[in-house]
Amino acid sequence: AQKVTQAQTEISVVEKEDVTLDCVYETRDTTYYLFWYKQPPSGELVFLIRRNSFDEQNEISGRYSWNFQKSTSSFNFTITASQVVDSAVYFCALSEAGASGSRLTFGEGTQLTVNP
Amino acid sequence: KAGVTQTPRYLIKTRGQQVTLSCSPISGHRSVSWYQQTPGQGLQFLFEYFSETQRNKGNFPGRFSGRQFSNSRSEMNVSTLELGDSALYLCASSSAGGSYEQYFGPGTRLTVT
Numbered sequence: 430a431q432k433v434t435q436a437q438t439e440i441s442v443v444e445k446e447d448v449t450l451d452c453v454y455e456t457r458d459t460t461y462y463l464f465w466y467k468q469p470p471s472g473e474l475v476f477l478i479r480r481n482s483f484d485e486q487n488e489i490s491g492r493y494s495w496n497f498q499k500s501t502s503s504f505n506f507t508i509t510a511s512q513v514v515d516s517a518v519y520f521c522a523l524s525e526a527g528a529s530g531s532r533l534t535f536g537e538g539t540q541l542t543v544n545p
Numbered sequence: 546k547a548g549v550t551q552t553p554r555y556l557i558k559t560r561g562q563q564v565t566l567s568c569s570p571i572s573g574h575r576s577v578s579w580y581q582q583t584p585g586q587g588l589q590f591l592f593e594y595f596s597e598t599q600r601n602k603g604n605f606p607g608r609f610s611g612r613q614f615s616n617s618r619s620e621m622n623v624s625t626l627e628l629g630d631s632a633l634y635l636c637a638s639s640s641a642g643g644s645y646e647q648y649f650g651p652g653t654r655l656t657v658t
Contacts, residue, residue: 464646466649471651472633472635472651472652472654473649473650473651473652474635474637474649475649476646476647476648476649479645479646520588522588531576531578531593531600531601531637531639531645531647532578532590532593532601532603533578533580533588533590533637533647534590535587535588535589536587537587538587538588
């Protein structure tokens with residue numbers, strides 16, 4: 430069975446600080462996909478990134494960057510120079526490849542609060 | 546393109562009643578998935594529909610059911626509501642399902658009293 434663990438329940442930082450959200454996953458598949466979603470207070474999950482298991486290249490998108498390490502089964506997310514608008518719950522998720530369709534397994538989420 | 550829409554946004558029902566939630570996916574998307582979010586259990590997968598067929602199902606009792614129409618719109622139904630069914634129900638659409646990114650709607654907040 431697949432599992433995603435986000436050990437950090439809550440993180441509080443001051444604006445402009447860098448912050449890293451941890452994500453550790455478990456799966457028996459060799460092909461799988463990892464995702465990050467943001468959930469602001471409005472409740473809608475906002476897609477941030479999708480990464481497949483064969484692509485360990487780190488990715489940067491503006492102030493966001495992701496570090497995927499298969500050796501440690503981790504897919505961490507860093508926000509550089511955090512802003513108040515980054516305050517939200519962030520979810521890491523895993524999907525196994527195959528013809529069985531979509532099924533995201535989510536972590537527990539990390540509540541990030543960025544204070545001015 | 547318009548995003549995923551869900552109706553209604555808020556709903557209050559009484560124990561024992563049934564409820565139907567609706568989801569309209571992004572135009573052109575054929576896969577619709579449903580998730581339940583509660584403070585205790587987090588985000589849990591309910592089921593996925595693709596081209597009007599249920600393709601995947603989570604570990605929920607048979608009281609939870611769904612369907613998809615030819616225009617890809619989907620409905621989910623919960624019969625004999627229990628207090629524990631109070632949750633945010635999120636619908637997600639994807640172009641082909643599988644491991645493509647899923648785009649979520651704003652959710653329906655269901656309260657069972």
